[in-house]
Structures are given as structure tokens and as C-alpha cells.
Amino acid sequence: MWLNFFPTRQYEIHRCKAYLQVDWTKKLFLPRAWQREIDATQQFGRLTGYTASSFPNRAAMNPAHRLARKVSLITGAAQGIGLATALKFAREGAIVIVCDIKQAGVDDAVQQCQALGAQAVGFVLNVTDRAGIDLVVAKVKADFGRIDVLVNNAGITQDARLQKMTVEQFDRVIDVNLRGVFHCAQAVADVMVAQGSGVILNASSVVGIYGNFGQTNYAASKFGVIGFTKTWSRELGPKGVRVNAVAPGFIATPILATVPDKVLDEMKARVPLHRLGTAEEIANVYAFLASDEASYINGAVIEVSGGMSV
Ligand SMILES: NC(=O)c1ccc[n+]([C@@H]2O[C@H](COP(=O)([O-])OP(=O)(O)OC[C@H]3O[C@@H](n4cnc5c(N)ncnc54)[C@H](O)[C@@H]3O)[C@@H](O)[C@H]2O)c1
Numbered sequence: 001m002w003l004n005f006f007p008t009r010q011y012e013i014h015r016c017k018a019y020l021q022v023d024w025t026k027k028l029f030l031p032r033a034w035q036r037e038i039d040a041t042q043q044f045g046r047l048t049g050y051t052a053s054s055f056p057n058r059a060a061m062n063p064a065h066r067l068a069r070k071v072s073l074i075t076g077a078a079q080g081i082g083l084a085t086a087l088k089f090a091r092e093g094a095i096v097i098v099c100d101i102k103q104a105g106v107d108d109a110v111q112q113c114q115a116l117g118a119q120a121v122g123f124v125l126n127v128t129d130r131a132g133i134d135l136v137v138a139k140v141k142a143d144f145g146r147i148d149v150l151v152n153n154a155g156i157t158q159d160a161r162l163q164k165m166t167v168e169q170f171d172r173v174i175d176v177n178l179r180g181v182f183h184c185a186q187a188v189a190d191v192m193v194a195q196g197s198g199v200i201l202n203a204s205s206v207v208g209i210y211g212n213f214g215q216t217n218y219a220a221s222k223f224g225v226i227g228f229t230k231t232w233s234r235e236l237g238p239k240g241v242r243v244n245a246v247a248p249g250f251i252a253t254p255i256l257a258t259v260p261d262k263v264l265d266e267m268k269a270r271v272p273l274h275r276l277g278t279a280e281e282i283a284n285v286y287a288f289l290a291s292d293e294a295s296y297i298n299g300a301v302i303e304v305s306g307g308m309s310v
Contacts, residue, residue: 020045065093066291071144073097073136075127075184076154078105080253081203083112084279085151088287090118094149097140099125127154127180130187137187146195149290150188152181152202152225157255159214170217177221181228185243189236196240199290202229204245206305222247226301233299242298244289249305252276273306 019041027035072089076082078100086096090113098109098120106122113120121143123136140147155177158169185200192198207215208222229245236243250256250267256276259267268274285304288294303309 068093070148071095072149074151075099081279081282082153084283088283090116096120098122128175130183133187149199173217178224192241193239198241200243202245204247206249245301247303249308271306
């Protein structure tokens with residue numbers, strides 16, 4: 001009778017989880033057919049590395065809530081791609097931790113997430129401030145008990161050709177885009193490893209793959225982020241933590257506000273889809289990578305550029 005209570009797929013998942021937990025003494029008292037099924041499931045677990053906790057919980061099976069109750073910390077979440085990601089995660093059922101340098105932007109983003117029915121809190125956080133990051137991570141851990149997802153989104157540009165770039169411009173971009181990603185990832189890594197699960201998503205860029213005129217500092221930081229991603233996916237993968245990068249192409253956000261219209265038109269012409277991307281189109285990819293649907297994606301760099309590279 002209770003079988004009918006669950007949709008079939010959920011029942012299957014509950015049964016697999018239960019089977020992976022059964023020890024051989026209990027198994028001996030069960031009918032032969034069940035014993036065979038348990039053996040097959042446990043063999044599958046040995047081959048794939050699946051444990052009972054690998055299976056998504058029941059709430060997460062609701063396709064409308066792919067990130068149900070996942071405690072998700074997003075840096076640079078006050079505007080642009082970060083804000084779109086916070087809102088997408090809110091719609092997907094996550095507990096959203098909004099971090100940015102601007103108080104007003106943080107408050108506004110938190111309110112927008114809450115208006116979507118999500119639990120959300122905000123912190124004024126500069127990703128170059130390691131002590132501040134450690135405090136936020138400790139507070140989130142204390143309040144919510146865990147951190148499931150980190151989206152290392154905060155980033156800046158300060159463009160100039162090699163011969164014109166000042167050391168200050170170089171250092172500033174490396175500080176935020178590269179060192180900031182290192183600080184945040186290192187701060188959450190212990191929490192995620194102790195949980196045996198977690199997802200770290202890093203904002204790279206097509207500029208981190210192909211380079212770009214006038215962006216020595218930015219290109220170095222975004223190439224570096226790909227190096228982080230591949231290294232951490234090797235170090236943390238065996239501990240249940242997936243690490244991936246997203247490399248957006250030209251996305252219409254305030255970061256492009258200073259780019260002249262003529263250059264924007266040239267950018268569009270380089271994209272086979274003949275348009276800039278939207279922040280939501282990047283947020284969709286972050287949400288997928290953060291979800292259990294991406295459970296076998298680790299160490300990947302996903303280019304989201306409308307086909308710029310073809
Ligand atoms: N927009 C694009 O075309 C594009 C393309 C490729 C990659 N990216 C990357 O995506 C990320 C987001 O880009 P965006 O276009 O939304 O940028 P954006 O400028 O619109 O937003 C960046 C956010 O990061 C915050 N921020 C800046 N410095 C910070 C710091 N030190 N600590 C915390 N927060 C800080 C800002 O306040 C802002 O809210 C960046 O890492 C960027 O490099 C953007």
C-alpha cells in the first residue's frame with residue numbers, strides 16, 4: 001500500500017539507499033529475491049563509489065527545486081551574473097548566502113531572493129579580506145550547519161595594453177579575481193571535506209582560454225582560475241567535493257558598461273548567435289552544475305559563449 005504513496009522513481013531511490021545500508025547479518029533474514037537485489041545494488045555501489053548519501057534527498061527530486069535546502073554562498077551577488085545566480089538558486093529552493101562589497105546591493109539581493117520564497121541572508125564581504133571570509137564561513141556553518149555550494153563569482157576588470165598597464169592595475173585584478181577565489185575556496189574546503197560533499201564553482205572567462213587584447217591582468221586571473229579548478233578537482237574529488245569552472249563569453253552586465261557601442265557591436269559579430277548572452281543564461285549553468293544532475297561533472301570548464309570558439 002505504501003508503495004503507491006511514492007512516485008516510482010522516488011521509491012526506487014529510497015530502496016537503493018536502504019539496500020546500500022543493509023549489512024550482511026540483517027540480509028540473512030530476508031527472502032532470497034531481496035538478498036539478490038541487495039547484492040546487485042551493493043556491487044553497483046562498489047563499482048561506482050555510490051553510497052547511500054550519494055542519492056539526492058526526496059525534496060531534491062522535485063524538478064522545480066533542484067537545489068532544495070542547499071546552503072549556497074555566492075560572491076559578488078549584488079548585481080550582474082552573481083545576482084542572477086542568487087535569484088536562480090532561490091527559485092531552485094536553495095538557502096542563499098548573498099555576499100558583496102556593497103551593503104545596499106546585498107540588502108536588495110537578499111530581499112529579491114526572499115520575495116521568491118527563499119531563505120536568504122547577506123554579508124558585506126570583500127573577497128580580498130581573508131579574515132572577513134573566515135568569519136562569514138564560520139557564521140554560515142554555525143547558523144545552517146553546512147555549506148553545500150560556493151560560487152566564486154566576484155570579479156573585476158581594469159584594462160590596459162601591456163605597455164600601459166600599471167602594477168596597481170595588475171595587482172588589483174589579480175587580488176580580486178585570483179587570490180579572492182583562492183581565499184574563498186580554501187575557507188570552505190574544510191567544511192565541505194568534513195561533510196563529504198560540496199560543489200565549488202569558479203567564474204573564469206573565454207578570456208581565460210583565448211586571451212584578449214588589453215586584458216593582461218584579467219586573462220592571467222581567469223587562466224589561473226582554470227588551473228585552480230583542475231587542481232582542486234583532483235585534490236577534493238576523492239573527498240566528495242566537485243569543482244568546476246564556467247567560462248562566459250560576452251554577457252550583458254554592468255561589467256561591460258564602459259565598453260563603447262562600436263566594440264559591443266564587434267563583440268556581437270564574433271558570436272555565431274549574433275548577440276550578447278544574458279546573466280540568466282550563465283546562472284542556469286551554475287544551477288545545473290551545483291545540482292545533483294551534474295554529479296559526474298568534475299574538473300570541467302564549461303564555455304557559455306554562444307559558440308564564440310567555433
Ligand atoms: N559579463 C561578462 O561578459 C563576463 C564574461 C566572462 C566572465 N565574467 C565573470 O563573471 C563574474 C561576474 O561578472 P559580471 O559581469 O556579473 O560583473 P559585475 O561587475 O556586473 O558584477 C560583479 C560583482 O562583484 C562584486 N565585487 C567586485 N569586487 C568584489 C570584491 N572584492 N569582493 C566581493 N565582491 C566584489 C561587485 O560589487 C559586483 O556586484 C566576474 O568574475 C567576471 O569576470 C563576466
